Amino acid sequence: MTLSLRENLHLVTDPRNLDSSVEEVFNMMLGAACRPTELALAEEPETITAVVGFGGLLSGACVFRSGATAALVIAGKLTGMEFSEIDDTVKDAIGEVCNMLAGAWKGGVPDLSANCGLSIPAVITGSNYHIHVQAPEFRLHHVYEFEDTAFEVTIICDGLQ
């Protein structure tokens, strides 16, 4: 029998799975709480975006985005180091956070866990850029508050079997 996610679309698109995945990663790896917020991400001159692709039953990506302020705090909590700029270690740390978010999110949907692979994280820094996906199947997008900063996590699905 061919496995299809379409019958369980409500599980795949359940926003609570994204929130619990983010909370789990931050609690376990950073020892810090974060919570969803209705606030928009504050604009900063420098932003960082990490992307981990999904392939298999679901194709798409998990995208983490924040300003430099949040990225430095998150990388500091994860590594126990202090950072004053987005260097290679900060990029590595944010890529790993995105990797764990993607893994935790797909692990929350039983059929996805075994039938959807993850790519190696890609990290983009700079300003005035955005990621465009044409006609996604669905998109989950939440902003989270963390230690007086904020970051956003987006799950974009552009193909579903």
Next chain:
Amino acid sequence: MSEMRVLIVDDSSVMRKIVERSLRQAGLEPMVVLEAGSGVEGLQVLSGQTVHLILSDINMPSMDGLEFLRQLRGQNLAEGVPVVMITTESSEEHVKQAILAGAQGYIRKPFTAEQVKERVLPLVAAVEGR
């Protein structure tokens, strides 16, 4: 054993440091840590060095953790040395593949230091008991 020699294989240097910190928090001291950024580098390290424990990621460029493990066992490198996979891939299928390839343990990312301790210390105790 005077000191535990551990190989950590992960393409993320941040994750290698976090795993090392978790091992030290678990009480693995004194410990010498060897690092590799891919399966290929891991095999190179093992061709010239003795280790007592290996922790490896699965998703890595150039050679992933499962292929690293297969080649390690196939080439009889690090014979009898326990290997623990640390990975974001958490399905039963992935665990099964890792065990079939020769892993003795499996830790899902994200993880706590306590989970690392629970999975790793029994393997270390077995190594020390030999």
